[in-house]
Amino acid sequence: xxxxxxxxxxxxxxxxxxxxxxxxxxxxxxxxxxxxxxxxxxxxxxxxxxxxxxxxxxxxxxxxxxxxxxxxxxxxxxxxxxxxxxxxxxxxxxxxxxxxxxxxxxxxxxxxxxxxxxxxxxxxxxxxxxxxxxxxxxxxxxxxxxxxxxxxxxxxxxxxxxxxxxxxxxxxxxxxxxxxxxxxxxxxxxxxxxxxxxxxxxxxxxxxxxxxxxxxxxxxxxxxxxxxxxxxxxxxxxxxxxxxxxxxxxxxxxxxxxxxxxxxxxxxxxxxxxxxxxxxxxxxxxxxxxxxxxxxxxxxxxxxxxxxxxxxxxxxxxxxxxxxxxxxxxxxxxxxxxxxxxxxxxxxxxxxxxxxxxxxxxxxxxxxxxxxxxxxxxxxxxxxxxxxxxxxxxxxxxxxxxxxxxxxxxxxxxxxxxxxxxxxxxxxxxxxxxxxxxxxxxxxxxxxxxxxxxxx
Numbered sequence: 001x002x003x004x005x006x007x008x009x010x011x012x013x014x015x016x017x018x019x020x021x022x023x024x025x026x027x028x029x030x031x032x033x034x035x036x037x038x039x040x041x042x043x044x045x046x047x048x049x050x051x052x053x054x055x056x057x058x059x060x061x062x063x064x065x066x067x068x069x070x071x072x073x074x075x076x077x078x079x080x081x082x083x084x085x086x087x088x089x090x091x092x093x094x095x096x097x098x099x100x101x102x103x104x105x106x107x108x109x110x111x112x113x114x115x116x117x118x119x120x121x122x123x124x125x126x127x128x129x130x131x132x133x134x135x136x137x138x139x140x141x142x143x144x145x146x147x148x149x150x151x152x153x154x155x156x157x158x159x160x161x162x163x164x165x166x167x168x169x170x171x172x173x174x175x176x177x178x179x180x181x182x183x184x185x186x187x188x189x190x191x192x193x194x195x196x197x198x199x200x201x202x203x204x205x206x207x208x209x210x211x212x213x214x215x216x217x218x219x220x221x222x223x224x225x226x227x228x229x230x231x232x233x234x235x236x237x238x239x240x241x242x243x244x245x246x247x248x249x250x251x252x253x254x255x256x257x258x259x260x261x262x263x264x265x266x267x268x269x270x271x272x273x274x275x276x277x278x279x280x281x282x283x284x285x286x287x288x289x290x291x292x293x294x295x296x297x298x299x300x301x302x303x304x305x306x307x308x309x310x311x312x313x314x315x316x317x318x319x320x321x322x323x324x325x326x327x328x329x330x331x332x333x334x335x336x337x338x339x340x341x342x343x344x345x346x347x348x349x350x351x352x353x354x355x356x357x358x359x360x361x362x363x364x365x366x367x368x369x370x371x372x373x374x375x376x377x378x379x380x381x382x383x384x385x386x387x388x389x390x391x392x393x394x395x396x397x398x399x400x401x402x403x404x405x406x407x408x409x410x411x412x413x414x415x416x417x418x419x420x421x422x423x424x425x426x427x428x429x430x431x432x433x434x435x436x437x438x439x440x441x442x443x444x445x446x447x448x449x450x451x452x453x454x455x456x
Contacts, residue, residue: 071124072100072437073143078151079105079132079159084113084329085358085365086181086211087151088120089241089429094149095122096430097437103145105132112328119246132162139166144173147437153180153208157193164196171199177440178206182236185210185218186354189226201232205444207436208236211356214379218354237436240382241361242425245333254298256285258401259339259368261359264308264323268347271311277398278302279317281405300405303335336366340411341389341404343371343397352379364422369414371397382425387417 074094078087087106095102101124104117114129130138148170150156156163157180170176178200188194200206210216216236224234258281262268282300305324313321324335336342342363344351351357352375360380363370370376372388373395391400404410 072097072147073103073145074100074147074149075103075105075135075138075145076149076151077105077132077135077156077163079107079135079163080152080155081107081110082155083152083181083183084110084116085243085361086183086241088113088116089239089243089361090149090151090181091117091126092120092122092243092426093239093429093433094147095120095124095126097434098123100124102126103138103142104129105135105138106130107132111326111332112330116243116245116329120243132159136162136166139169144170144176146175147177147179147440149179149181151181153182153197154184154187154193157196167196168199171203171205174444176205177437177444179209179436180206181209181211181239182215182219183211184355185215185223186350188219188223194227198227201230201234204232204235205440206235207440208234209239210236211239211241212360212379213238213381214353215356222354237432238382239429239432240364240380240425241358242364242422242429244422244426245330245365247337247367255338256281256298256300256405257335257339258300258302258341258343259305259336260302260343260345261305261362262345262347264304264306264311266311269345273396274302274345274398275314275317275321277396277402278320279314280402281398282317282320284402285406303339305332305335333362333366336362337368339366339368341371341401342366342368343401344376345397352376356380364418364425367415367419367422369411369418371400373397384417384421387414387421389414 074097076087076090076094087104091102091104094100102122104126106129109117148167150163158164167178178197180197180200182188197206208216208219210219216238220234220236224230258278260274278300285298285300300320301322302320303322303324305327307325310323327335342359344357344359346352346357357380360370360376360383364383370383370388371391372380372383372385373391374393377383377385377388377390389400389404391397392403395403
């Protein structure tokens, strides 16, 4: 009762205070002085004080994470120790926001991926980089993040103690939104990870992110359609995982480098046909000479970048094949950037309809053209056809290389287009994540629908 009486007295006193302010404004306005106009219409008009709530907070100033006010708190979580490249692309994109702060949580940073992240030019600070097991403690002890990005959602949502429990705690906090990265769209028809994310779906507080449009299409059309009792709408975005790297000076070695990455297992690729085409490429280049110097053309070398037992290489091209293993990310991209062509050599057709290959964005990051069929162009729609070595119908990838190899002018033209495409994608990614965050704020009511957050 005493508290209610005090509150009523406080509000009456505040009303009286506001009355005198209004009276003063009216008297000043009648004087028509320039200083009066500044008080009313300047950068910090006096009438803002009329719109404070009981907590003395300006509704557009402190409560909402608009670009000119409270920083947006972003947590990027990767608890499985994989997909370092995707994580780097997310850090670069979300780190491009001019008023945010990042906290990163990794199970481990493999192959010097920390060097890649440390070299990124960000607009926002990285406040901390910790083990993913510390995420739960930060959720308890720090202000709740506005956004949590689960980098490997299929696996993160299996980690009950380190990821799932903290996320359930954040689910009760109405200001937190989840971004869920989908790597295998066909894994999302059922399972524990689906049950966990469904809790967020039911409240419409999660966006799925696919690494190419074909994975988003599969998720929405073939996996989500199997969910029972779905009442909420499902939002899915497309995010090509591309980020900048420090490019070294162009290599001056006399080598035509071809690159192919992945498991060396013989059942994953038709090595007999690959090596047969490589032999033809070598013969073609050996028959070419530099007309100005009379020197033989560059030596051809196929770099198999990956892991596993080595396959048998025919004697006649043994010196033209290199097995590059356990490369750090800086060394990987450095080697890739010297390639005349990157050969995808997908192990199965699933990379064209339900999961995304890392080779496609890797070629863009390294700035070199990919050998691509019409099917690859259709699946990875962010890849410009003018920036690839386009295979003809029924032509194998190494057969495409055999046809186009040796054209230095065409190669330089392709490289320029690849670099331009990568630059464009990175800019779009930064703009898109800002747009997504803005939309999620508005949808949840954290920012009023008509508020200006400064987003593009």
